[in-house]
Amino acid sequence: MEILRFRPIPAAAVYFGLTRRCPLHCRHCSTESLMDSEQYPARMFLRFAETFTEQNRPELTLMSGGEVMLRPGLVRDIAERARAVGSRSYALSGLFFAQKPRIPKAVRAAIDSLDHFAASTDRFHEEEVPRADVFRVLHELLDAGKDVSLQITGEGPDDPYLADITAAVRREFDDRVPMLVVPLAPVGRAREWMGQQPQAAYPATAAPCSLACWPVIGFNGQVTSCGNQDVMDGKVPLPAHLFLGHIAHDDWETVKRKALESPMVGAIRTYGPEYLMERYAGEGNCEGYCQTCWKMSTTPGVKEGVRALALLPSTIATRETVERISVAAGPLGFARRFGVNGYAELVTLGGAVERDLACAG
Template sequence: MHLIELLTLRSKPAGGLYFLLTRRCPLLCDHCSTNSTLTSEEAAEDEILRFVNTLTPTSRPDIIFLSGGEPLLRPRLVRQIIEKSHACGARVVMITGMFFARQEKIPRLIEEVLNETDHLMTSLDIFHERQVPRVDVLRVLRTLVDNGKDVSIQIAGWNEHDPYLPEVISSVREHLGDRVPMLVETIKYLGRARQMETSHQFKPANSLPTTEASPCVMISWPVVTWDGTITACCNEDVVDGIHAPHLRLGHIVTEDWQTIRDRHLQTSLYRALRTFGPLYLNQQYGSGKVACEGYCQTCRKLPDDPVITQRIEEIMARPSTGYLERQLTMLQEQRHAAYSDIAAYAHLVKLGYKEQEIASL
């Protein structure tokens, strides 16, 4: 499974399920968006498997995206999820910090899980390299790629002018050729990285329009968080448990996948956010009760205005809105197939993809 396939599916509502298996991590990267430590929380294994076992061949996401923390701190659980997912016809993508690459030999169970995953993602940035040397990450990736495994690398820099980016990209291509796609992004001040928010090196956030629709892609896939809560949004603050009850879908102890999928696809507010975005909804259909204080901040306050809720129900019930949703999904699939925070590096997501398939994107 190539990175482009994954990026394309990001636009398909409920096309995937983010599963944060643990918040624990043996690394202490300064820019960690989850503020993970080795003693962080995680849901019980039996609770996780109860929910995973509700997947069926006729009711399952296309992609199960395993993340954390570090999911490979629970390799036996990962293997069980992979086995169940494959039995149902779902593919498994996993992102790892590759803590195990620091030793010469990969532990047997971790190595087996790596081989069973459909796509493996890892990261390279100046903070991660202080924890796991680049040479070790590239050594493991080289072995995986040589054995036919689909892998990709998330590379993060301060901004488009960061000299680290061309240097590390050149290093990756030198060691791995053009077989491994790279998704180049900017460092975000979330979690532990908030301590660096005032750094002049951060790229300022682009101002978002308040008069035009700006669809939210953060609400495309449901997220199973570290304590088993299932949210409709993958924003880190929501995942961390910030008060946003309207974005809560349920819990793995009490719900099944089909119920979560139906809520995610049918709830008018989620459909409206995916189609128009919170700023547009607030300005066009609100009573003025909610102040526009930012994209995500406005979303969290939308339920405070009952006028918005009523009007959203009316708008999303129109047949024409359903047509608009479908068209938007197709457009976003094309956009995400060449996604990058930094346009100059967008072409790197296509490395290793077949030429005839690229031409059709």
């Protein structure tokens, strides 16, 4: 709930992709990870985290992969650095280690260093890591006082797997574990068997992109304002307006400033790419929400129009209003917009139960 509450706030968090490597072979893997996938020096990621200060740091420091727990020492070092300056940490894992009878010591130390630990599970992960093993690890962490959650992928509100797994989690943990349930997308390995799904018919009206709020550090250290996997993997040319720097030579202050001051990124967060494309390039230039965004830097007239738009007092007021509305919508608003219909309320589990127990006590 707290993580999602920060989701619409620009530069409130930073997301580290610490490695693309993973020992699992999930058939839907968005990053197409393998054990011999690319992995860059740990020092590069830690150096960037060391540029956080008490006066200038993200509220949240999030880490994932690949399989982030293949680098437990790096996870621990970044989490400890984040805590030292007042930032809270989170990591998302596929729980490859759950197949062992005990959590490996280095992995447990990394988890202990985090403020929140999230696990991925779905019918594809269960082919690699049995549900019983996932539940056993979560029980162990909960019993030790660790905040945990699940991120679950499904194929829509009628997917029987989603009904089964969410009911099982609620029974097993007595509503102590929140769940973020998101739809399966045709990216990575899933594209091979799902095929490219038709793009949603977005009208050319304002449709703010809240996913452009947090800087995302790719596996190679490149920082973008977009976590779209095709952008991160270079399957589409990197749009100039989404590039925020590189952690090999840029610090948090620089990345944050670019994220907050870029006229293009700010306009995408406020109006969405299709509205801007149609306004400054005319009709017939929109090819889907993300695809339209990728063309904004190279379509004549768009960059110049957006820069002029950004200077208007009305734009500043609109941007502030959009952010205020998005924040007011809260975690449930985000889960309802980007999650699977009918499962959004599951993000509220855990904390409310603990408060009720405390009051009862």
